Amino acid sequence: xxxxxxxxxxxxxxxxxxxxxxxxxxxxxxxxxxxxxxxxxxxxxxxxxxxxxxxxxxxxxxxxxxxxxxxxxxxxxxxxxxxxxxxxxxxxxxxxxxxxxxxxxxxxxxxxxxxxxxxxxxxxxxxxxxxxxxxxxxxxxxxxxxxxxxxxxxxxxxxxxxxxxxxxxxxxxxxxxxxxxxxxxxxxxxxxxxxxxxxxxxxxxxxxxxxxxxxxxxxxxxxxxxxxxxxxxxxxxxxxxxxxxxxxxxxxxxxxxxxxxxxxxxxxxxxxxxxxxxxxxxxxxxxxxxxxxxxxxxxxxxxxxxxxxxxxxxxxxxxxxxxxxxxxxxxxxxxxxxxxxxxxxxxxxxxxxxxxxxxxxxxxxxx
Numbered sequence: 001x002x003x004x005x006x007x008x009x010x011x012x013x014x015x016x017x018x019x020x021x022x023x024x025x026x027x028x029x030x031x032x033x034x035x036x037x038x039x040x041x042x043x044x045x046x047x048x049x050x051x052x053x054x055x056x057x058x059x060x061x062x063x064x065x066x067x068x069x070x071x072x073x074x075x076x077x078x079x080x081x082x083x084x085x086x087x088x089x090x091x092x093x094x095x096x097x098x099x100x101x102x103x104x105x106x107x108x109x110x111x112x113x114x115x116x117x118x119x120x121x122x123x124x125x126x127x128x129x130x131x132x133x134x135x136x137x138x139x140x141x142x143x144x145x146x147x148x149x150x151x152x153x154x155x156x157x158x159x160x161x162x163x164x165x166x167x168x169x170x171x172x173x174x175x176x177x178x179x180x181x182x183x184x185x186x187x188x189x190x191x192x193x194x195x196x197x198x199x200x201x202x203x204x205x206x207x208x209x210x211x212x213x214x215x216x217x218x219x220x221x222x223x224x225x226x227x228x229x230x231x232x233x234x235x236x237x238x239x240x241x242x243x244x245x246x247x248x249x250x251x252x253x254x255x256x257x258x259x260x261x262x263x264x265x266x267x268x269x270x271x272x273x274x275x276x277x278x279x280x281x282x283x284x285x286x287x288x289x290x291x292x293x294x295x296x297x298x299x300x301x302x303x304x305x306x307x308x309x310x311x312x313x314x315x316x317x318x319x320x321x322x323x324x325x326x327x328x329x330x331x332x333x334x335x336x337x338x339x340x341x342x343x344x345x346x347x348x349x350x351x352x353x354x355x356x357x358x359x360x361x362x363x364x365x366x367x
Contacts, residue, residue, distance in 0.1 A: 037218050037366045038342065042096035043262040043322055044087065045228070046124050047355035048105040048163065049078030055152060055201070064200045069156040075107060080122045086354035088131035090347045091139070094361045097180060098215070099139070099170040100226035100262040101125075106164040115151045117162035125168055138174035142213055143185035147228075148206045165206075167263075169213055169226050184214045188251065192243035194230055206230070210248055214257070220366040223255050227263040232276050241266060245278035249285045253329060260364070261287055261325040264357065268319040270299045287325035288338040290362045300346060302358040314351060317358070324362045340365040 054071045058064035091099065104125050110117025120126075125144065132139050144166055151162040171182050187209060194206040210227035227248055232238035245267075252259050261282065268274040269289060283289060291300045301317035326338045347359035 037220060038363055039098070039215070039217050039222060039260075039366050040094065040096045040361060040363050041098050041100065041224060041260055041262055041324060042091070042094060042347070042359055042361045043100045043102075043226070043264070043324055044090075044348075044359040045102045045264040045322060045355055045357035046087065046104050046128075047078075047083070047357060048103050048165070049075045049080055049083075049107075049122075052163075058200055061200065065153070065155055068152045068154045068161060071152075072154045072157055072161055075122070075161075080107075080124060081127050082352070083354045084124060084127035085131045086348065086352060087128060087359075088135055088137070090354060090359060091132065092135050092137055094345075094347060094359075096361060097172050097217075098213070098224050100211075100224065101128075101168040101170065102226070102228040102264045104128075104144070104166040104168045106166060108162040108164070109159045110151075110162065112155060112158050112160055113153055115160060115162070117151055117160045121161075125166065138172055139170045140173040142169045142171050142182055143187060143211055144168045145187040145209055145211050147189075147208055148204070150201075150204050152201070167209065167211055167226055167228055169211055169224070171213070171215075179218055181216045182213050183216070184212075186212045188212075190244045190247055192240050192247070194234070194237065194240055208244065210251070210263075217366045221257045222366055223252070223257050223259045225252065225259060225261045225263075227261065227265070229264070229266045229278065231266050232274055238276055241276060242278055242281070245281055249282065253285075255328055257328075258326070258366070259287075259328040260362075261323075262360075262362075263323070264321055265323050266321055268321060269323055270301070270320050272318060274319050274321070282325055286329045287327045288341070290324045290326050290338065290341045290364070291320065291344045291360065293338055293341050294344040294362075300344075300360075302346065302360065304356050305349065305353050305358060306351075306356055315356075317349075322357050322360050324360055326362070326364055338364075340367065 054067035058067045107121040108117045109119050109121050147165040149164045154161050189209040196204040212225050215222050229244050230240040232241045267276045267278040302322040303319050304315040306315045342363040344362045348354045349358045
């Protein structure tokens with residue numbers, strides 16, 4: 001084709017594309033401008049301080065008792081109060097409007113073989129709220145969801161050890177209601193979850209769920225959902241995770257407002273270990289993976305920052321489990337794009353760590 005014809009064809013192509021691209025370019029530029037209609041959301045798995053591996057690996061009574069002793073020592077060595085302080089520092093830096101927390105563990109002890117244990121050893125939520133108050137950071141607890149609750153004897157310490165898993169949502173409480181308000185907080189349990197029947201441990205139900213809060217930001221409405229899905233690497237775990245993802249999506253199919261899904265999805269958003277179909281199901285339902293939209297060429301791995309023992313040094317993050325999706329069914333028309341997403345960053349990736357998971361913080365313009 002002659003050069004003049006190629007040049008004319010390019011000119012016609014540019015002339016055709018400009019009317020299409022101009023609105024999108026305008027949205028990107030206006031979204032990046034100083035705009036009060038901006039919502040900042042953080043997701044953070046606080047890390048229980050143990051994965052209970054010593055207990056779950058027990059094969060007889062003797063190894064179970066050794067396992068509970070090792071688990072108790074592991075929790076004490078995790079320095080959970082210091083982790084809460086580090087997370088409060090991250091929050092002070094990022095100033096999120098809403099914080100979605102998972103694995104907000106409540107550890108309690110009690111007299112040996114006399115359940116239920118009730119003496120608080122570590123309450124990760126209370127510890128965090130104390131640290132936020134020390135920094136004069138104006139956050140309130142909007143909702144708490146109680147999940148798995150299990151107890152085991154630790155004869156070497158002459159006590160019982162009890163774990164209660166929780167999700168929680170925090171939000172700023174310093175803004176006028178005309179600018180930022182929170183309403184209709186709800187908690188829901190998944191109908192499908194992991195159930196363990198063990199001759200040593202008895203029956204353990206690892207209940208999991210999701211939470212929602214409705215926000216009004218400068219008269220614009222948006223919903224934030226916080227969740228923690230099942231571990232797909234345990235026997236039967238992937239099927240449970242997929243069922244939970246489907247239930248979560250079905251619950252938000254008629255939300256009617258822009259929706260943000262945040263949490264530890266336990267499904268690797270990048271190719272590799274723990275990558276499941278749950279990720280594609282969420283995207284196909286109209287939810288945009290905001291990290292991928294804002295950081296196209298960065299895998300953004302969030303786990304594991306270290307093993308269960310921080311003192312052993314850093315790990316090699318290889319999975320992106322901590323995710324923030326934005327959109328909803330209406331976004332199916334836009335594919336994998338959300339022009340309102342301004343930025344997405346990771347937090348807490350350098351030692352000393354607040355958790356074995358990195359945090360993720362998204363800024364999104366609210367129409």
